[in-house]
Amino acid sequence: MRIYRSAGIRLLYLAAALALVEFAFAQQAPWGRPNIPVSTHDRVYAADQTSNTVSVIDPASNKLLGVIRLGNPVPGALSPLYAGQLLVHGLGYSPDSKTLAVVSIASNAVTLIDTATNRVKGTVYVGRSPHEAFFTVDGHELWVTVRGEDYISVIDPNQMKEIRRIELANGPGMTMFGTDGRYAFVCSSFTPELVVVETASHQVVKRISQASPFCPNIAVSPENDEVWITLKDTGKVQVFSARPPFEQLALLETGPITNHLNFANNGNGKFAYITIGGTNQVKVYQRGPSPTLVATIPVGDLPHGIWPSGDGTRIYVALENGDHAVAINTLTNKVIANIPVGQTTQALVYVPGAVPSGNGTDNLVPLGKAANTGHVRLEAAGTALPAAEASAAVNSLGLLDLLEIAAKGLASGAQYRVYLARSNHPPYGDLEPLAIFKANPDGAGIVQALGPLKALVRSGAATAGTLPQRFLIITELNDPSRVVLRQAGLSKGFK
Missing domain, CATH: 2.60.40.200 (Superoxide dismutase, copper/zinc binding domain)
Known part of the structure; x- marks a missing residue:
């Protein structure tokens, strides 16, 4: 028996096949790499500011494996601090997924951790109240925004020491690099300007006006075409071109306590996910010439850090006033898991291939009182x-x-x-x-x-x-x- 299919059905099959091909070769933040499927080799890390821990999650099972304890809980630090870290806050990771950088804002520290063993490799102390740290695309440098002062501390992660400073206006908030590594984009938390730095020369090449002074978070699209920044003080997101002359592309009214953002590409398209702390939601915008709000996802109390899986099929969200992190299926925009973490969680990152072999639970300890x-x-x-x-x-x-x-x-x-x-x-x-x-x-x-x-x-x-x-x-x-x-x-x- 011969089965005839209409031209319309054949077109549907073709469209579905093209969508699968596009998904298979989609690029993901922050390095612009092809999809890396979720596996037990991956890890999600959450920076817990009050318990001074880093929570470690296996995304394959969406289970907490334990925490890396970097210091005592906050009341234990109400005296001179001679050991341990205080106010664990920021996270970044190396392009080879082997090193996690943890910023502790009150002890002015950047702690480098081996992802395979959860072992502290060393700590670099920088200026007053560093905020976030991220590696250059080649992994040779780690740039730390020293928000309590006016510069980026450039660290050699192998020597574990500061090798130069890039002077900026007061209060740099976060640095992210374009996927080709040519430019670094630095938003400010106290001065209303976004700065573009040429990575190789460490020279400022452009200063761009922010719509308001307080930017805590920045992300560059996997295609290296857009820079998005959050403006926490006014509840907005500002979008710029990632290519000269770096013009503004959009200004979005997102909502009170707009915290962090990130990107996910999947079979449905290209999207930006934004945590809105004041409404306890994640807002999803389809990227394009005019970004369009396509979903609003309730997640829990005061969502903060956010990061996609290596294939863009999931987004993980830290809840600052909750006691867990949230996993979202980006194809359905539904919450699929709630995972216990430490207290007052801030940044969160997803690191594909962090643990090449073994169970990756060495040097972890239970959550303990931080679960309460x-x-x-x-x-x-x-x-x-x-x-x-x-x-x-x-x-x-x-x-x-x-x-x-x-x-x-x-x-x-x-x-x-x-x-x-x-x-x-x-x-x-x-x-x-x-x-x-x-x-x-x-x-x-x-x-x-x-x-x-x-x-x-x-x-x-x-x-x-x-x-x-x-x-x-x-x-x-x-x-x-x-x-x-x-x-x-x-x-x-x-x-």
Whole structure:
């Protein structure tokens, strides 16, 4: 029997075949290499700022293997720090996938780790408050943005020492390289300018205006045609050409606390994924002459770091105010796994082929107390700011706890005070001040406080020897009677 197929069906088959071919040869960030399928040789690393650990995940099983402990939890560092690292924050990795670079912002350190053994190879100390570090395309240099000062520290990763400095304006935020290695792109966290540096000569060749000063994150497309930067203070993403004259291509309104971004190419097309901390979402834009929002993915409290798998079929997301990382299938844009990690996680990277052989669990330790985080939510109080809301995480650190609140819907540039209250409804009772913060131009803000705060997430009556439950409220700075946010509903307590 002969089967006849219409021209339309034949075209569909052809289109599907072409899509598979395009996917097979797709390039992926950050090196612009062809697809590397997800395997047990790959690793996902998350920088845990409060527990001072690096969480290590096997993406083949989406399981936490353990953590690399670089220092004691935050309260253990409230005295002179003679050993260990403090505020583990930034991540980068070498082109051969053999070396992980970990930036600790409070101890001014860049720790180099062997990915196959999780062993610390050495530590390089740089200037005040480094933020992120990334390797050149040839792997010969590691560029560290020293955000607390005004330069890039260029490190020789073999000698493990600084070999030069590239002077810039105040507050460089992050460096990423084009896939051909010719240019480095450096955004700023304090000065509204994006700088283009010629990699070989280490000379600045272009200064470009940022739409606002505070850029924490930057990515260059796998095709080496676009540079995307996040603007955390105004909730925007700015897109530039990665080729001279480096003109602006787009300015996107993305949302409050726009954190990190990255790219994924798959059978559906070419996409940018952006973490929006204020709305607890990842936004997905299809790349093109006019980037188009195609999906919004709820992920959990305060998404921060984000990185694609080596074949672009997954995106991994760190939740700063959660207690886990999230794996997303990029073909469906659905969450497929939640994976425990350490506390107050910041950057995240996916390293294909990090462990060539063996199980890759050497020198890892259990998560321990860093797995213990409680969660509360705050809602608008009254009618002054009806869109105001916030999420808060209470990270248990033994006798003390670290509270972090991420709020949105506040008045642009206004100052607020955080209190502990006896009640979460009027009259709020005695108020104990915790912290003061100022809202960004987009009405969002993040604030931290340290203390014995487990009572925030204790439900029911107090037991003998414990304090009664307390509640969070946020008021205008100079008038505690004008409450704008109050703790709402049931809390998720400690494990």
